[in-house]
Amino acid sequence: MPNRKTIMFNKLYMKSHSGSRLWKLLYSIYTQYVLGCDIKCDTIIGEGFEIFHSAHGSVVSPTTIIGRNVSLRQNTTIGAKGFNGAEKSPVIEDNVTIGPNACIIGNITIGHHSVIGAGAVVVKDVPPYAVVAGNPAKVIKMLNNIIGVGGGSKTLIFSYNTVA
Numbered sequence: 597m598p599n600r601k602t603i604m605f606n607k608l609y610m611k612s613h614s615g616s617r618l619w620k621l622l623y624s625i626y627t628q629y630v631l632g633c634d635i636k637c638d639t640i641i642g643e644g645f646e647i648f649h650s651a652h653g654s655v656v657s658p659t660t661i662i663g664r665n666v667s668l669r670q671n672t673t674i675g676a677k678g679f680n681g682a683e684k685s686p687v688i689e690d691n692v693t694i695g696p697n698a699c700i701i702g703n704i705t706i707g708h709h710s711v712i713g714a715g716a717v718v719v720k721d722v723p724p725y726a727v728v729a730g731n732p733a734k735v736i737k738m739l740n741n742i743i744g745v746g747g748g749s750k751t752l753i754f755s756y757n758t759v760a
Contacts, residue, residue: 601631602646609645612637642666642690649696663690663708674700689724709739 598606604626612623623637631647633654642664647654649670656662657675666688674694676683684703688694692706695714700706706722713729713736722728727737 598646599648601650605631605647606643606645609637609641657685660685661687663688663692665691667693669694669696669698669714671697672699677702686718711739 608619608623608626611619620637627633627635631650631652633647633651633656635641635651635654635656636658638658639656639660639662641662644665645662646665646667647669648667651668651670651672653671654668655673655675656668659676660674672694674686674688676685686700686702686704686706688700688706689708689710691709692712693710694700694712695716697715698712698718699716700712700718702719704718704721706712706718707724707726709725710722711727712718712722712733713727715731716729716733717731718728718733720732722733723735723738725739726735727739728734729736
């Protein structure tokens with residue numbers, strides 16, 4: 597169940613794409629002054645985006661692409677390597693969890709169903725179903741997806757293998 601700040605963020609994000617300058621202004625005020633983060637309305641964000649602890653102190657480049665059901669925690673930086681805009685920003689695929697104080701930099705892809713550990717500095721591609729941590733970030737576990745059938749609906753269950 598998303599928290600109230602997440603619900604408000606997603607509503608304002610959707611409204612800011614209606615073309616109205618008023619909604620863009622309200623979105624900007626909400627993200628910068630209420631949440632204390634810098635996530636521009638130009639950033640492409642999929643449905644189900646969830647923020648924890650207001651994503652306070654987080655900065656996301658406007659050229660970053662964020663997939664569906666991504667969760668973001670506080671003090672996270674996601675953006676390009678360069679300062680002149682020549683570098684591309686990361687692509688974060690669906691169902692990714694990003695821990696606090698993570699730094700995701702450069703023209704990289706974070707694979708679906710991945711977990712970025714707290715304080716990780718990610719400068720290389722992350723494969724799907726990977727758990728990464730450290731500086732520089734390294735794969736510490738691989739999540740194995742097992743599709744089970746329970747009560748007529750599909751359930752996604754994760755197990756993991758430790759990577760040496």
